[in-house]
Amino acid sequence: MQNPFETGHIRNYILFYVSVVLIMILFFFASSLFNDKAVIEKKVFNTTIQKSLTQEANETIQQTESNPFKLKLLKKAY
Numbered sequence: 817m818q819n820p821f822e823t824g825h826i827r828n829y830i831l832f833y834v835s836v837v838l839i840m841i842l843f844f845f846a847s848s849l850f851n852d853k854a855v856i857e858k859k860v861f862n863t864t865i866q867k868s869l870t871q872e873a874n875e876t877i878q879q880t881e882s883n884p885f886k887l888k889l890l891k892k893a894y
Contacts, residue, residue, distance in 0.1 A: 818825075
């Protein structure tokens with residue numbers, strides 16, 4: 817068995833590692849160059865409709881509190 821420190825195997829492993837990292841960086845740049853970024857329009861929400869919906873929800877909650885429903889238990893447990 818040869819000693820890797822004497823034959824220069826470490827230099828080959830380092831060059832291999834650097835080449836793999838370089839290829840990964842190149843693929844990253846290539847994928848980011850061809851990625852088209854779409855412009856997204858800013859959405860504006862109408863808050864006046866939301867206020868009326870919350871008022872309707874409050875009214876339905878008040879109606880259900882005045883007439884609570886009755887629960888019935890099943891005769892068998894499944």
